[in-house]
Amino acid sequence: MFTVLLEKTVDGQRYIDWLVSGLGWTLALAFFGWWIAFAIGVVVGIGRTVQNPFLRALARLYVEIFRNIPVLVQMFLWYFVLPELLPTTMGDWIKQIPPPWGTFLPALWCLGLYTAARIAEQVRAGIEALPRGQDEAAAALGLSGYLAYRHIILPQALRLIVPSLTSEVMGIYKNTSVALTIGVMELTAQARQISDATFQTFAAFGAATLIYLALALIAYQTMMLIDKAVRIPGTAPGREAGGSDFDAVKLESPVPNGMEVVK
């Protein structure tokens, strides 16, 4: 049924090469987007818990804006609207970024910032779930502010949220498919192209679906391994991240609902 994928395309490749190319862009978006999201998410998440009310409000504002606008709309804002808002020379410069980067970079940026807002909430919940005694013990030893976050609070909070970050990892790579709307030729876009060229809709999207499923399982297993690797010796496995109000994690993932459940 997938034999159509081995047929030659008009440009001399095989259709499966289109899928592989799409997979490459999907992975690139997810991988680099993840690190942007993680870096910003940790900083904003910390910002949500610091004493300074100005920084706290700023972090809150970030989360509310980026978490509450649909990712599709954000994609359009970055790609279509931003160049028009900027001064003409800058806008023109952005519009002249050669393909495929002209669409890839806004998509990457968009997915990174959107996912960062979600990660920030996980980080905040992880920090708030730590016993108060940890702060106090750190303070009593003279470790305050940066030192306490760096050596005591973050290492524990991040371990605590590995299970719930799993759904963010899977979230960002599934959201990469939204990038097709601004013209990134990622996996879904390629599947559609194959479907259009061959009228084999089932084969084209069936193959894409299987690839997405396989990726989800790989991501899930990888996060399980990370969870195991960073587990503190002597603590029980499968420790729940007992956060206060994690935002409701959508159970949209195709994997068995094991560790992904937060609440």
Add this chain to the structure above:
Amino acid sequence: MQQERTVSPADPSPMVVVEHLVKRFGSFNALSDVNLEVAKGEKIVLCGPSGSGKSTLIRCINHIEKHDSGRIVVDGIELTDRICDINNVRSEVGMVFQSFNLFPHLSVLENCMLAPMKVRGLAESEAHQRSMALLRKVRIHDQANKYPAQLSGGQQQRVAIARALCMQPKIMLFDEPTSALDPEMVKEVLETIVELAQDGMTMVCVTHEMGFAREVADRVVFMDRGSIVEEGDPSRFFRAPNTERAKAFLNQIIH
């Protein structure tokens, strides 16, 4: 109020001075006008019913709780809101908590080495040496590479004591150090604290271990409802307290 000083301090300047200390939680007066002086080398046991403000008092001394008014001077440094003062004071004051509060993601040795390296700027080798020496002192050096969750409560509390000592504090504060322990582990922790007292460490200890108080304390301070009601020599205090409230309290804890 009874004043019986059994210490004869060689150095007359006190380690801790608390004057007119007031601490409120909302409308609740946790501490109202508390005055306390701790001489260098003096061992004080703080006792009193729960909610009497004894934990709050020692938590104010290293500014884990912020006091509302009054003065706290630790080794000549007055505690104000200035961060450098707070950190200066905290690095001179060791604190041991009821629930140990070890850092669970760090090994026993790393728990001890962290603050000396990051706060005092000690080299790793020196911090390692100091930590091992103090872990040996609390007889837990053979567990140095384990993690807190792999130790018993008594062992964890001894690590917490070693961790505080690694900063070479001038005074140690103990907040009910044995209350969270199984009965058979109380002794090993108390023995460690007694040894520390015999080395001449200045200490303020919140505890209801009366045998320990008799053995170690130079002075017992009894608190109730946020103020110091009575203080005095432990042998006299436990035998014949002056105030009714202290009598009632002692009747309740001595079964």
